[in-house]
Amino acid sequence: MTGVSLREATTDDLAALVELERVGFDAAERWSSTSWAGELDGADRWVRLAVIDDTVVGAISVQLLPPASDLMRVVVDPVRRRRGIATRLVHAGLDAAAAAGATRMLLEVRHDNDAAIACYGRAGFEQLTARENYYGAGRHALVMRAWDLHLRTTAGARDAGAQDAGAEGVRG
Ligand SMILES: CC(C)(COP(=O)(O)OP(=O)(O)OC[C@H]1O[C@@H](n2cnc3c(N)ncnc32)[C@H](O)[C@@H]1OP(=O)(O)O)[C@@H](O)C(=O)NCCC(=O)NCCS
Numbered sequence: 001m002t003g004v005s006l007r008e009a010t011t012d013d014l015a016a017l018v019e020l021e022r023v024g025f026d027a028a029e030r031w032s033s034t035s036w037a038g039e040l041d042g043a044d045r046w047v048r049l050a051v052i053d054d055t056v057v058g059a060i061s062v063q064l065l066p067p068a069s070d071l072m073r074v075v076v077d078p079v080r081r082r083r084g085i086a087t088r089l090v091h092a093g094l095d096a097a098a099a100a101g102a103t104r105m106l107l108e109v110r111h112d113n114d115a116a117i118a119c120y121g122r123a124g125f126e127q128l129t130a131r132e133n134y135y136g137a138g139r140h141a142l143v144m145r146a147w148d149l150h151l152r153t154t155a156g157a158r159d160a161g162a163q164d165a166g167a168e169g170v171r172g
Pocket residue numbers: 024025072073074075076077080081082083084085086087088109113114115116118119120122171172
């Protein structure tokens with residue numbers, strides 16, 4: 001993961017986020033520019049990008065609602081996957097949520113999204129429940145939760161700050 005840094009996303013990054021959606025998701029799963037603009041504008045949102053040489057290769061959005069928080073989106077460019085970039089983004093999000101006073105983080109993920117489920121599991125999320133047909137007929141959601149964020153150490157907190165050295169309508 002050498003050369004990857006995290007930084008805060010701004011409205012100037014909207015085109016890069018839309019491009020990440022295009023390469024990172026099937027058409028039916030993609031968020032629109034409007035959806036990402038909403039994330040960038042949201043006062044309770046924490047949006048960070050993974051960047052290599054000024055190229056955006058990953059993104060995450062977290063809703064901070066202490067004592068809870070929600071992982072809204074994470075995506076990594078397919079050509080940069082399996083290098084720990086999502087793991088770093090998710091841990092940074094967990095650190096940011098803890099710093100904001102959240103004790104837990106929830107997320108929804110499609111029941112057959114094995115890569116994301118494995119990634120979240122490695123980051124400490126456990127399945128809480130499931131929501132049938134959350135993403136449409138036959139496309140169920142697992143609800144996963146990470147607990148005890150207040151017990152996190154500051155080991156990963158370097159990625160949680162603003163200047164780090166950091167399908168429509170549904171989460172996940
Ligand atoms: C899910 C996703 C974000 C993971 O990004 P990533 O940067 O490749 O993830 P990491 O490299 O941090 O992987 C961490 C661990 O997750 C698991 N994992 C990741 N991708 C996997 C895959 N395709 N198959 C099985 N396990 C996988 C592995 O345990 C991995 O650790 P390892 O590489 O040491 O074995 C990426 O596949 C992606 O962007 N998918 C499309 C968007 C999406 O589905 N987002 C989630 C819902 S919003």
